Amino acid sequence: MRIAAIAVVVVALVAIGGFGLSTFVNGRDSASVSTGSGPGSPRGAAEDALGAAGDVGVAGNVVLLHAAEADxxxxxxxxxxxxxxxxxxxxxxxxxxxxxxxxxxxxxxALSDTRVLRADSAADPQIRAFVESSLGTTGTD
Incomplete structure:
Protein backbone atom coordinates (compact mmCIF):
# COMPACT_ATOMS: atom_id res chain seq x y z
CA MET A 1 0.00 0.00 0.00
CA ARG A 2 2.82 2.37 0.88
CA ILE A 3 4.61 1.61 -2.42
CA ALA A 4 1.41 2.28 -4.35
CA ALA A 5 0.98 5.65 -2.61
CA ILE A 6 4.58 6.61 -3.39
CA ALA A 7 4.08 5.56 -7.03
CA VAL A 8 0.94 7.71 -7.29
CA VAL A 9 2.79 10.72 -5.83
CA VAL A 10 5.75 10.24 -8.20
CA VAL A 11 3.46 9.94 -11.24
CA ALA A 12 1.55 13.04 -10.14
CA LEU A 13 4.78 15.03 -9.67
CA VAL A 14 6.08 13.95 -13.09
CA ALA A 15 2.77 14.92 -14.73
CA ILE A 16 2.72 18.32 -12.97
CA GLY A 17 6.38 18.93 -13.93
CA GLY A 18 5.73 17.96 -17.55
CA PHE A 19 2.68 20.22 -17.72
CA GLY A 20 4.63 23.10 -16.15
CA LEU A 21 7.54 22.68 -18.57
CA SER A 22 5.18 22.48 -21.53
CA THR A 23 3.37 25.63 -20.42
CA PHE A 24 6.66 27.49 -19.98
CA VAL A 25 7.98 26.49 -23.43
CA ASN A 26 4.69 27.26 -25.20
CA GLY A 27 4.46 30.63 -23.47
CA ARG A 28 7.84 31.62 -24.92
CA ASP A 29 7.12 30.34 -28.43
CA SER A 30 6.09 32.81 -31.12
CA ALA A 31 4.36 31.70 -34.29
CA SER A 32 4.89 35.00 -36.08
CA VAL A 33 7.76 35.88 -38.37
CA SER A 34 9.42 39.20 -37.77
CA THR A 35 9.33 41.65 -40.66
CA GLY A 36 12.67 42.91 -39.38
CA SER A 37 14.55 39.90 -40.65
CA GLY A 38 16.31 39.40 -43.94
CA PRO A 39 18.47 41.67 -46.05
CA GLY A 40 17.77 45.37 -46.22
CA SER A 41 16.37 47.77 -43.68
CA PRO A 42 12.92 49.07 -42.71
CA ARG A 43 11.29 51.14 -45.43
CA GLY A 44 11.06 54.85 -44.65
CA ALA A 45 10.01 58.23 -46.00
CA ALA A 46 12.82 58.34 -48.58
CA GLU A 47 11.42 55.24 -50.27
CA ASP A 48 7.84 56.46 -49.99
CA ALA A 49 8.95 59.63 -51.82
CA LEU A 50 9.69 57.52 -54.92
CA GLY A 51 5.96 57.69 -55.65
CA ALA A 52 4.43 55.38 -58.25
CA ALA A 53 7.82 53.90 -59.18
CA GLY A 54 8.23 52.52 -55.66
CA ASP A 55 4.64 51.37 -55.19
CA VAL A 56 4.55 47.59 -54.67
CA GLY A 57 0.79 47.55 -55.26
CA VAL A 58 -0.30 44.50 -53.29
CA ALA A 59 1.68 43.54 -50.20
CA GLY A 60 3.95 40.62 -51.02
CA ASN A 61 5.19 41.99 -54.33
CA VAL A 62 8.80 43.14 -54.71
CA VAL A 63 9.74 46.12 -56.89
CA LEU A 64 13.24 46.43 -58.33
CA LEU A 65 13.99 50.01 -59.39
CA HIS A 66 17.03 50.82 -61.53
CA ALA A 67 18.36 53.86 -63.37
CA ALA A 68 20.98 52.21 -65.60
CA GLU A 69 19.52 50.55 -68.66
CA ALA A 70 22.19 47.84 -68.40
CA ASP A 71 20.70 46.60 -65.08
CA ALA A 110 14.74 46.71 -54.03
CA LEU A 111 11.43 47.40 -52.26
CA SER A 112 8.83 45.36 -50.43
CA ASP A 113 5.91 46.92 -48.59
CA THR A 114 8.01 47.11 -45.39
CA ARG A 115 11.70 46.83 -46.37
CA VAL A 116 14.27 48.35 -48.71
CA LEU A 117 17.68 47.33 -50.02
CA ARG A 118 20.01 49.62 -51.94
CA ALA A 119 22.71 48.12 -54.18
CA ASP A 120 25.27 49.53 -56.59
CA SER A 121 24.21 47.29 -59.48
CA ALA A 122 22.12 44.28 -60.46
CA ALA A 123 25.17 42.07 -59.84
CA ASP A 124 24.88 42.46 -56.06
CA PRO A 125 23.92 39.02 -54.60
CA GLN A 126 21.96 40.71 -51.79
CA ILE A 127 19.26 41.60 -54.32
CA ARG A 128 18.47 37.90 -54.87
CA ALA A 129 18.47 37.31 -51.10
CA PHE A 130 16.11 40.27 -50.63
CA VAL A 131 13.73 39.06 -53.34
CA GLU A 132 13.69 35.49 -52.01
CA SER A 133 13.09 36.57 -48.40
CA SER A 134 10.54 39.32 -49.19
CA LEU A 135 8.45 37.86 -52.01
CA GLY A 136 4.99 36.89 -50.78
CA THR A 137 5.47 38.35 -47.29
CA THR A 138 3.43 41.15 -45.81
CA GLY A 139 3.91 43.51 -42.91
CA THR A 140 1.58 41.29 -40.88
CA ASP A 141 3.60 38.08 -41.40
Missing part, protein backbone atom coordinates in the same frame (compact mmCIF):
# COMPACT_ATOMS: atom_id res chain seq x y z
CA UNK A 72 17.24 45.94 -66.56
CA UNK A 73 17.85 42.57 -68.28
CA UNK A 74 19.63 41.06 -65.26
CA UNK A 75 16.87 42.20 -62.88
CA UNK A 76 14.11 40.88 -65.16
CA UNK A 77 15.94 37.54 -65.44
CA UNK A 78 16.19 37.37 -61.64
CA UNK A 79 12.48 38.13 -61.27
CA UNK A 80 11.54 35.53 -63.89
CA UNK A 81 13.74 32.92 -62.20
CA UNK A 82 12.42 33.51 -58.68
CA UNK A 83 8.73 34.26 -59.36
CA UNK A 84 8.09 33.69 -63.04
CA UNK A 85 7.34 36.44 -65.55
CA UNK A 86 5.41 39.31 -63.96
CA UNK A 87 1.72 39.26 -64.81
CA UNK A 88 -1.40 41.00 -63.54
CA UNK A 89 -2.43 37.75 -61.84
CA UNK A 90 0.88 37.46 -59.96
CA UNK A 91 0.77 41.14 -58.99
CA UNK A 92 -2.79 40.79 -57.69
CA UNK A 93 -1.74 37.76 -55.63
CA UNK A 94 1.25 39.59 -54.12
CA UNK A 95 3.71 37.15 -55.74
CA UNK A 96 5.32 39.32 -58.46
CA UNK A 97 8.78 40.75 -58.96
CA UNK A 98 8.20 44.04 -60.76
CA UNK A 99 11.14 45.71 -62.54
CA UNK A 100 10.95 49.43 -63.28
CA UNK A 101 13.46 51.88 -64.69
CA UNK A 102 13.44 55.31 -63.06
CA UNK A 103 15.96 58.15 -63.04
CA UNK A 104 15.38 58.55 -59.28
CA UNK A 105 17.15 55.26 -58.49
CA UNK A 106 20.85 55.37 -57.75
CA UNK A 107 22.06 51.87 -58.57
CA UNK A 108 19.30 49.39 -57.74
CA UNK A 109 16.61 49.84 -55.10
Missing amino acids: GPALRALGDEVAGPASPELEEAGQAVIVRQTPDAEGVI
